[in-house]
Amino acid sequence: MKHDHFVVQSPDKPAQQLLLLFHGVGDNPVAMGEIGSWFAPLFLMRWW
Template sequence: VQSPATPAQQLLLLFHGVGDNPVSMGQIGSWFAPQFPDALIVSIGGVEPCGPNGRQWFSVQGVTEENRQQRIDAIMPTFIDIVRYWQEKSGVSPLATALIGFSQGAIMSLESIKAAPDLASRVIAFNGRYATLPMTATTATTI
């Protein structure tokens, strides 16, 4: 979405909802770009195909409140690895990283902070929630 001419000072990672693709979240990222000109802004696609042109992080076929957390936990190491890859590639620390998600992307962003509390300093969640509420409040991340 945006790659600054100088080394990035912030990292904004965007995650879409089920059946969508990185292009749609890229449009949202373009709204952030003028406000954060020194940020590397990347829209990331879910790892599994979903429909003819979409992606997802985990299947929602047959998902229930009882099995949702298990599905998230299964893909979470990959999600965390992707965030850390972009942090390493950009040279931006977790303290200057924001995870911005819509729907399933919001769930993954929120749940990632439960799994790895030092992963990012900010989460913006549009139309999403925790799969299960955290047992303790994070003190390292603004949500």
């Protein structure tokens, strides 16, 4: 079985949050990139 993954965002520092997106059977996991790109800025934690 081949396992493919699609990284939407990779933090420079250790992550404070983890958001997992699961696609349905027969769905295209690459298509989840669009929704992941939408969620990423909404859950961004900024530490100044």
